[in-house]
Amino acid sequence: MSIKVTGDTMIFRKEYEGRTFYSMGVSTKNQEGDYVKGYMDVQFKKGVDLDNQSKIDIKDSWFKVYKSKDGKSKVYLFINEFEGGKKKTEPDFVQ
Numbered sequence: 690m691s692i693k694v695t696g697d698t699m700i701f702r703k704e705y706e707g708r709t710f711y712s713m714g715v716s717t718k719n720q721e722g723d724y725v726k727g728y729m730d731v732q733f734k735k736g737v738d739l740d741n742q743s744k745i746d747i748k749d750s751w752f753k754v755y756k757s758k759d760g761k762s763k764v765y766l767f768i769n770e771f772e773g774g775k776k777k778t779e780p781d782f783v784q
Contacts, residue, residue: 743774
């Protein structure tokens, strides 16, 4: 089975023990009409370096699974192709 995800999302960046981790916000509306919010881990191709709260348009992605240190299966979204998002290496220009 292959499930693809496309569309606009916001990417959150977190630094931990010298490594960079990314996630995206996900939400759904429950039966009472309230939104339930959460986060899903995402990974990119090697060399992608985005700012925190980068807005991107996912063009090609798929779900992948890995085993955590405690032996549990964890699902994440591998984003292969996207548009937008300011790369971390680009300078901020002040006028």
